[in-house]
Amino acid sequence: MFSFSSKTERNAELRQDPITGKWVIISPQRAERPQEFDTRPRRIRHGPCPFCPGNEELTPPATLIKPNVSASPQEPSWKVRVVPNKYPALVDSEDCAIESGIYRGRTGLGVHEVLIETPRHVQGISDLTREEMLDVLEVLMSRLAALKSREHLRYVMVFKNVGPLAGASVEHTHSQIIATPVIPPTIEAELAGTGEFFRGHQSCIYCQIVQYEIAKAVRTVQITPHFLAMCPFAARFPYETWILPRQHNARFSDLERGLWGELIQITKDLIQRIEQTIPGVGYNVILHDAPLHDDVPFYHWHIEILPSTARPAGFEWGSGVHINSVFPEFAARSLREGQAS
Ligand SMILES: [Zn+2]
Ligand SMILES: [Zn+2]
Ligand SMILES: [Zn+2]
Structure with a gap:
């Protein structure tokens, strides 16, 4: 083979x-992609x-x-x-x-x-x-x-x-x-963590995070009736931000149509805050959803937004431990103070 x-x-x-x-x-x-293995700083192609x-x-x-x-x-x-x-x-x-x-x-x-x-x-x-x-x-x-x-x-x-x-x-x-x-390893790890917490506490760790963060208001960036934008406690990257539904929901596709507009608005607001705080920055937006067929009621879908301020280097690749130069509490405050649309 x-x-x-x-x-x-x-x-x-x-x-x-x-x-x-x-x-x-x-x-x-x-x-065969354009620019593959081109080790010069990446630029968007022309044509x-x-x-x-x-x-x-x-x-x-x-x-x-x-x-x-x-x-x-x-x-x-x-x-x-x-x-x-x-x-x-x-x-x-x-x-x-x-x-x-x-x-x-x-x-x-x-x-x-x-x-x-x-x-x-x-x-x-x-x-x-x-x-x-x-x-x-x-x-x-x-x-x-x-x-x-x-x-x-x-x-x-x-x-x-x-x-x-x-x-x-x-x-x-x-x-x-x-x-x-x-199932990708990151999702496997989140499923293992949420499953273990659920067995020990009969509740969802993400729901607990949402409640705790809203009560403390230190890492929160924006709160709407159904969503929370926040910098995670153990943020891997400067200005890493998550958007979570405030009500427990394992599967993104179960999101009712009536909430689509609210999700779109908080996402646009958050990107605008990031772009104002770090002008010219690029970013990755990643949807973390439940697997297609597995029954995982303890999971809680969310969106992770990772501004491209720095790339992982030797220690990160070698150890799996990220070094983040910005406290998420500081990042959240800067993003809160940035203006949303
Ligand atoms: Zn075009
Ligand atoms: Zn939950
Ligand atoms: Zn995630």
């Missing part, structure tokens, strides 16, 4: 470290934008389109497009276990899609209108439902990279969806 061949004819593989149990994706297709209207042939055919039904002939015919990633980390192939002596892996089965959030060539969440974000949320919910119907997929990670330091290789605002046949 582990025979070597040229990168283009070899499909991606998921491999498990036999010592730590952590999964990695070996994906030769990714190496025609593959996500702008009129350039649809530069992406693979769309999986899902939200049409702009009232568009005039001069306007783009779509509001949101979901397309397969041209350089996928995983491919929709046959799922098959790989065993070789002490090593375990599986074929790199999965789905890697790009959600183009608007036909307008803008760069981030603060450039999107509330209506555009509502369209994005609607399309995202429908992709999550479609991926959930695929039994061999166990997890869907939704994330957004804004700015070259955050890993964005295309400027035009977009999110990515990666569905995997395994």
Whole structure:
């Protein structure tokens, strides 16, 4: 199974470290991306934008389109497009276990899609209108439902990279969806932690965090009727911020439609606060959701926002311990004092 061949004819593989149990994706297709292995400071590439209207042939055919039904002939015919990633980390192939002596892996089965959030060539969440974000949320919910119907997929990670330091290789605002046949290690760790707390306390640790932080008001950034934005007690990165639903809810797709607008507003506000506090900063937005099929009532979905102020270095990679140069209490106060829209 582990025979070597040229990168283009070899499909991606998921491999498990036999010592730590952590999964990695070996994906030769990714190496064909523009700028891969270019060790100079990352810059957004130039040339025609593959996500702008009129350039649809530069992406693979769309999986899902939200049409702009009232568009005039001069306007783009779509509001949101979901397309397969041209350089996928995983491919929709046959799922098959790989065993070789002490090593375990599986074929790199999965789905890697790009959600183009608007036909307008803008760069981030603060450039999107509330209506555009509502369209994005609607399309995202429908992709999550479609991926959930695929039994061999166990997890869907939704994330957004804004700015070259955050890993964005295309400027035009977009999110990515990666569905995997395994549960990622970060989520496994959160499931283990929430499950253990639930067994010991008959309550959810995230719910306890929400109550404690609102009562203390030291690391809170913004509180709305149904959501809390806060800097976590053990923030790994400067200005790391989480958005949590205040009411217990394991699964993001169970979020009622009536609360979408409120979630969009607190997210836009938070990004604006971050951009005011650290001008020009990029960021990653990551949705942490329950696995697709597992019954995990003790889990509590949330969004993590990680401004790209610094990259992990030797000690972080070597030890798994992050060194954060900004106290989350200070970060929260600065973000609170920054203006929201
Ligand atoms: Zn564009
Ligand atoms: Zn909870
Ligand atoms: Zn998380």
